[in-house]
Amino acid sequence: MMKLTDEDEALIAAALNGSALAWEKLVRRHEGRIFNQGLRLMGNRSDAMDLVQEVFLGVYRNLHRFRGDSKFSSWLFRIAYNKAIDINRYNNIMASRTHRSDEKELDILESIPGRSNLEGEKILSEYQANKKVISMLADLPLNQRLIVELKIFQSFTFDEIADIHEISVNTAKTRFYSALKKLKNVSESEHVL
């Protein structure tokens, strides 16, 4: 059986040779990870979709530069991560999450073409299940949210996190611990309410 990375490389080569099918397959393999990452970091589907589209536009423009020195998924994650930071800076999600994201959510669900109500409800249900996580993360400052994303959802080591953020390993550990403490407080306050 072909390894995931080998399959990625084969799809990249085919896409560079002009295969639209290979490009679509490559996007389908990785878009879910980027979308969910965007949801956690930015808190709404609209911004998460903006992230997905911008990431893959960047990938398309730079696909010929991918050397295969690292895994395609790692390369993709770096692009997505940097884009997410950019989008966060511009959107100031912390201030707008309480009502703007809900409005966007309804708009997105209504605008999906060809979706049955049942399917729409399923998407909404999945989103509701994740809403608590999004709400907890949204209370974190961006630098802590990013480290939680890397540590818990992307399973990076503190060494790797320190390298990505250009900080010391000890600072990375401290930020993660502070994030957990803050999440604990948010969780406890929600239970009280």
Place this chain on the structure above:
Amino acid sequence: MSCNKTQHLLKEYFSDDLLPVAKSKIEEHLFSCAECSAELESLLLAQSSLTQWREQRVPHWDRGLEQFRREQRAADSKLGFWSKLQWFPLAASVVMLTALMLNTQLIYDDEGFMLSFGATDVESKLQGFIDSQRQNLDSVIQRIEDKQDINNIELLEVVLKQTQQATAENLDSIYVLFEQQRLRDLEDMKVGYQQLIDSDYETIRSLQRLAQFVSYRGQVR
């Protein structure tokens, strides 16, 4: 919070590079200290609530396919033009090499023009070779005739000496016999040399055909 070790120990507890010995030491304190234990429990709860995340499906989008196809078509049409041109130098080289190999000549005259393949001077050189061979043959035959004359005279003298019949009649008849024999020898020799020349000529013609592929002359009007 009265335990002053909580923050430091819990920060290390969540590290991924902790040595087993250090981890067991930390755990030893965490489980014996009520405050640290309660703090650890609430932190783990907060962490586990994050891991409840359910992967959400991506909404429908075109995955950039329209743009991919549009730009690919543009790239193909650009490449198509250059891919045609890139064969031009190779094609020109092949044509020139072929013309050189076949010694192609384009000759204009009043009746039109003539495109000929193969060198025209090859045949003239061949004819020159044949002529020189003929000259060589004639000179060889001449030398053989002279030599045979000398041999015949020597032989005649020996015969006359042995028979002691040096009459003019005998001498004439013997001389005629020798002369007839000499002429027959010469004729045979000529035939042999002619066959040899013909054989050389055919060999050269075959080589010429092989080397030039085409040994015909066409006229295009």
